[in-house]
Amino acid sequence: MKSPVRMLLATSCALAMIATPTAAWSAEQPKPTAKAASKAKPAPKPVPVDCAKVKCIALTFDDGPGKYADKLLDTFKKYNSKATFFLEGQYVKSRPAFAKRMVAEGHDIGNHSYSHPHLRELSEDKIREELTKTQDIVKKSTGKYPTTIRPPYGEFDQRVAAIAAEMGMPIVLWNGGSRDWATRNEKAIYDEVLKNAKRDGVILMHDWVEQTVKVMPKLLTALQKQGYHMVAVSSLRGAKTTKAGEVYPVGSEKDEDLTSESPTGDPDDFAESPEDGS
């Protein structure tokens, strides 16, 4: 079934691409402060991964920092792998230490709004407020601004794309789901990710789903056995040349399963206590 929403997205995207973006992915963002860097434990010497030469995949985690983020970061460290976290400002406020650790350990941070609204239903002022508040709190907590936007539910329109362009950030969606929020089952999550894994794929997961965090060592082992290098989205082929306001991966906005891969049901189901893990 071809949804009108999807068509609208495709049209909006095309329009957004006509507009001259003001900055690219690699736009100069303030560097982490020396203070933030010095507090982190000495990281193992990073081994640069060239995704033009080796098989890469990007695992991405939305709605965090979730209460299990610390454990997830331990796993990624152990496997010498990188992830991308699309953070909600409200949880960065309650768990600043987790956000700080993500940046210190070399993971990508993206903006997932402040309170997870449907951006298309908001005024332009409100959209800007949701995104700007999150930029500011991430900067305050980690010393670094997010460099990409992933709109909640993967929903955006021409106005959101124009604001992303204005803010100098590409829109990052995904081209493979895990359905972790729906199944909450380790084996189901493992099977779904391996089914959807492909070179330069971007997989959607959630660090508030306990089973996702629990199955991660097994999943990273399996992906490494298949020859994958787990990298942050910005390391994937074509990512760095994606312009502000444009969508990465190319064509992902036309995926008809997009919104079905994002929690849209009971919001209480994934609301978290702000006290947890902070």
Ligand SMILES: [Zn+2]
């Ligand atoms: Zn979300």
